[in-house]
Amino acid sequence: MKLKLVLLSLFLVTSSQAVDLATLARHQLVLPETVLAHASELDFTVEQESKLKAYADEMKPKINALETTVRDEQSKLEQAIKVPDATVEQASPQLDKLLAAESVLKHAQLKVLLELRDMLTPEQREKALALARKESEAKQPLEQRVKAKANRLRAAFDELGIPPAEVLKAKGAGIEERVRGGEFAEAETKLDELAKEVGIDEPALEVPSDFSKFETGNTDLDVLKQRYESVSENAKDVVSLPMLKALIKGRDALEKAKAAEDVDAVARILTWAEGVLSITP
Numbered sequence: 001m002k003l004k005l006v007l008l009s010l011f012l013v014t015s016s017q018a019v020d021l022a023t024l025a026r027h028q029l030v031l032p033e034t035v036l037a038h039a040s041e042l043d044f045t046v047e048q049e050s051k052l053k054a055y056a057d058e059m060k061p062k063i064n065a066l067e068t069t070v071r072d073e074q075s076k077l078e079q080a081i082k083v084p085d086a087t088v089e090q091a092s093p094q095l096d097k098l099l100a101a102e103s104v105l106k107h108a109q110l111k112v113l114l115e116l117r118d119m120l121t122p123e124q125r126e127k128a129l130a131l132a133r134k135e136s137e138a139k140q141p142l143e144q145r146v147k148a149k150a151n152r153l154r155a156a157f158d159e160l161g162i163p164p165a166e167v168l169k170a171k172g173a174g175i176e177e178r179v180r181g182g183e184f185a186e187a188e189t190k191l192d193e194l195a196k197e198v199g200i201d202e203p204a205l206e207v208p209s210d211f212s213k214f215e216t217g218n219t220d221l222d223v224l225k226q227r228y229e230s231v232s233e234n235a236k237d238v239v240s241l242p243m244l245k246a247l248i249k250g251r252d253a254l255e256k257a258k259a260a261e262d263v264d265a266v267a268r269i270l271t272w273a274e275g276v277l278s279i280t281p
Helices: 002-012 021-026 032-037 046-082 088-119 122-160 166-180 184-198 221-235 241-259 263-277
Strands: none
Touching: 032 088, 032 122, 046 088, 122 166, 122 184, 122 241, 166 184, 221 241, 221 263, 241 263
């Protein structure tokens, strides 16, 4: 029994993603994670377990492939709209491809949900739905708290106007995966860890109003360009919000110095930024 349920979980974890839960509730469909979480209470027969495992083995790679296609099309759309002069005519075909891929995925997921429903007896379906409703009511306060914390983190980086470091994107994707899977307690723990890591509640770093106390260093134009590119590249890996806010203010001062063609001022600001970046984030 336990071995079969472990194998079954390979399928159950993936099959409900991207499906609207409100729609599922209206149509009285049983979510795969509900079946997995309450397998013992639902009293599967040996024949049901065998049928569920065979179906999991068949559908899991198909669903995974469709999910990969959706992610690929979404990435292509993101790249298309990043082009500064992108037009509706240029971006719309890629949007159509993404919507088409999502449609194929959702139809496949709906097929899985309907066929999963038909593998359960009426009594098992009713019991599963009752258990799901009970869980949903118990999770609601936690779910709302998780979403509020996630929105706060997202808003903090949106306010900066720059994309977060790749390591933060990866951690955010992992948290979203837990939320989609209904693992709200785990998601909240990871969100709290991430909030501490980025210093969301820490005070902002002080940015000098006058950079004249900093050394210029090498002011050769080619060297300054290399220093600027190095600072810009290293800043992409910064995860600390206080540090990023300070660097953005420094960037604004740098742009003013560049506009004034003040080479020494540019060099001094770069020296300050290099010092900031030398601090462990």
